[in-house]
Amino acid sequence: MRRGIATVSLSGVLADKLDAIAEAGFDGIEIFDNDLTASPLSPTEVARRCSDLGLTVDLFQPIRDIEGIEPARFSDVLHRVRRKLEVMDQLGARTFLACSNALPTALDDPGLSAAQLHAVGELAADFGVTFAYEALAWGRHVNRVGQAWSLVQRADHPAVTLAVDTFHMLARGDDGTALAGIPGDRIGFLQVADAPVLDMNVLEWSRHFRCFPGQGMLDVSGVVAAVLDTGYDGPLSLEVFSDVVREADPYVTARDAMRSLLFLEDRLGARVSGVAREKVTVAPPLPARTDAAFVELADPDRSEYPALLTGLGFHLAGRHRSKPVTWWRNGGANVVLNERSAAGPAPTALGLVAPDVAAVSERAANLLWPAVDRTRGEGEADLPGITSPSGLHVFVSASPGEPDDWRRDFLPHDGTAEPQPGGNDWLGLDHVDVTVTADDLNQEMSFFRTLFGLRPEDPEEYIQPHGRLRIRALRAEQGDLRVALQVSEAGSAPRRRGITQLAFATADAVGAVRRARARGVEFLRPPANYYADLDARFALGTDLLTVLRENDLFYDRNDEGGELLHAYTLPVQGGFQVELLERRGGYSGYGAADAHVRLAALTAPTTVASTVT
């Protein structure tokens, strides 16, 4: 497939955009007229620059509101089109885009509109070019792809074709079936964009919240597959407007965009056949399942982490064959302490079990996710590392017992640190919270989604004392991995980025907290008012309330009777917290109802002053 992108999808001035697009490896571009108008480069200079960079100008976007025009004013439209065709000729573009009329003055007269499209087609033919007519989702009278196709047919001119835009179709509730029966050679252009599902004015949604495929929730690949099945042979071209990309570095955006197209093609591999199937790039398959394996704490200064881990009931389970790295374990929960990493003290990496390891590694390379630089000793497991957009290192291990199982790199400990009493029964790592910037959120979601197939859950938002905390949780479809991406919008007080919470699952939260407290671990204390509120909300028995209160446990219950008991340590060196949680009866959430209490408790002066370093 030819891969394209609209210049409007990037920030910067036109010259910078062209460089960034070429560097990311695109084949072609759509030139947004405002970018050209504001540029000191003449159209012929732009054409030359594109040619030097190996980019074709696949589309020009110079015009809107060309049909549904009061006849007396239509000559103005033809004047505009003619002038823009002169510019287009210098650009060397062969197709321009024209959107359905969105003006309040647009006339609702399909016969008139078709005749006007025909007249514009005549003019285009004079210049030897064609145009693609698109149904804007907020077009005044034409806002569905079926209406646009009907006008294109009625215009009955070879220079008048249909433009398909995944966002405009999906935003109006159309899917690929709306394209049934349209011949591929009548589709003049395909624009591709994804978006989160938002209940808002569609124009504002489109202008501020579009994103690249795989970052949103629309069935983009369904529409694209339907277009390819028609025999459409043109480029897949990304057209994204968003407040995030408008402020981002265009080189970063261009790479991110290319990655999203590769992911889209990968998805298309399973949805198209025949000729189209051969054209798309298919990456090695997603891992069969993805489970959490370990968290790595960088500990260059031999900090308080061993004491913390011991307090939590972990025991030293092994030492790395060749590196100053130790493995700590409590039942199914594993932590790796790396004394060599200079990035700490802090949690810096996440280990996953995601077979087939070689396929994941190749898939990451295919999708342009960068590898972690690392050395591997003789006979040690091949544990490929991939760096997420926010800088998190993710290491991928084979299943237990396989040659590339991460545990094989560790020599069993000599036995002086046996499991503590009741200290080897944790179930594993339930989830990690990864705090990212607002600008990184889409990319970080894309990383986990495209590489491991994690499914994003609905956005959540909590009130902190000094701002909002936005959360997007992602969860493996097969396997136990959960990652909660967090964006803290709290003006003056930015939180540490990276892993800010390790949540371990236990079958006995009360016992786990009791034992940890007895060993000196300090927990965040919910206020008494919180327990009074729990009683009001859930009519808990006195016994349970007392146990919760005495052990600093938060509690939630869902409509199906599933329960969550959980507690949080105070923030520890490196600015993260450890959560201990017990899920009962299929409770699958994260305790949203008590988040505001926890966040407020964190701001208490005694909490912060004594523990965050």
Added chain:
Amino acid sequence: MRRGIATVSLSGVLADKLDAIAEAGFDGIEIFDNDLTASPLSPTEVARRCSDLGLTVDLFQPIRDIEGIEPARFSDVLHRVRRKLEVMDQLGARTFLACSNALPTALDDPGLSAAQLHAVGELAADFGVTFAYEALAWGRHVNRVGQAWSLVQRADHPAVTLAVDTFHMLARGDDGTALAGIPGDRIGFLQVADAPVLDMNVLEWSRHFRCFPGQGMLDVSGVVAAVLDTGYDGPLSLEVFSDVVREADPYVTARDAMRSLLFLEDRLGARVSGVAREKVTVAPPLPARTDAAFVELADPDRSEYPALLTGLGFHLAGRHRSKPVTWWRNGGANVVLNERSAAGPAPTALGLVAPDVAAVSERAANLLWPAVDRTRGEGEADLPGITSPSGLHVFVSASPGEPDDWRRDFLPHDGTAEPQPGGNDWLGLDHVDVTVTADDLNQEMSFFRTLFGLRPEDPEEYIQPHGRLRIRALRAEQGDLRVALQVSEAGSAPRRRGITQLAFATADAVGAVRRARARGVEFLRPPANYYADLDARFALGTDLLTVLRENDLFYDRNDEGGELLHAYTLPVQGGFQVELLERRGGYSGYGAADAHVRLAALTAPTTVASTVT
């Protein structure tokens, strides 16, 4: 009137919120249950703290979804209410708020809902308190105030009253007439909030975009006047949720909130009568008209400003009687150069003619806008200065010829610098651009609106090469003052704050630019592509196009044939630009269509490197 505010309207933890609310002079509060639940203060400690601070607890917000409940689950509701009433008893509150059921499971059975409200009323009566039932704008079945009133009547219990919330009513299209016939003693509480008019999901609108009265566009005073006319005798209580206040300093927000209530009462003065009229605080009237008088440039280092002003055609018109300040003039345009201010070199103040000066000064004090500290020499004009939230100084002068006319402070220049040829014909200051932070925008609008009655125009948004530029223009209803507030959302590159552009009106933009260029002033150069686009859009004659191009002029034309010709200097010392503009045929905008071209031209390396200091 008693003045109140909900704790949810401020950021921070409960103890901080109470201090901030008390410091701003409020009489009472609404306690949002989440604030209490998350607080280490017990309810009795909160009650004591409020009492120490002179605050009454006017309302408690502990509960939602108490009607439309499946009968089998209603005992859970009564349990919740009972527990919360116990807490409320300790808080010393006499009224709680209950919103209409917004759950998907809510039953659409008015008889059942009324009976359940009655049952909750019985329970409230047991505790000697009442509750106010509110129609949430997104309530499942009850979302209009008329529906809520109908259920309150049908519940037929003295402890069950109606809550009125200006946002919920106005968001659903109701105005004060919806309250006709409701007795004042059946309205249990009045919550007040404003909002910009946004076409979006009403729940999201309410959660993220509410603002204080005078900052939005809803007819808040109309609803409040209708409530007061019923005889309602309770507090006016502000309940605002917004992303902006969630990140703001609670002390700043509380003062801003108090100011908005004073402004609301001022507006009510004209809309209510009788007893209610006596209760509201009425500030001195708005000025009869507000005209731009001068811009002050702070110039401590005797910078390039005199050369710039001379180049633009200004001449030295006077020297201040007692201060190192000079007055420069070009026709109706006036600039004051202050060599003593340490704040420059930069534009720092705006001078207005807004009679009656004494009334404006008193009005500012009434509305808590802070005065500028300054000295006044004997016999000099009383030119009160007021500081806007963003730090702009605004000086208010009497009309020309009056004793407090600002010109009287200047001794005429000795005549060595007569007006230059063609250099005394400018019409005046057309507008200034004031760049503020996103957090300051609402307050800055409120400043100009409450003090001078400026009317905000619709929000506009432009794309810059590296982000968005949001603009709210404000304009005097009587008089020529225009101020365009700008918020630059462009990630890494914050613009200077304060006055970033001075726009002067002329009847001959072409001549003005020609003369200024001849004197060495450098103008921003639009690219050639821009003129090709102008030709496409407007079919301009070759002569006009040539004149525009040769003089670096931007051009716009509206549907009524009104035209704008305007040009911008390169940025000068202090980081601002001077715009020269000519309005023809009633054109009243600011040239929105060319903003992206201008903003892109500003980023050209040659532009920025050589001129911004």
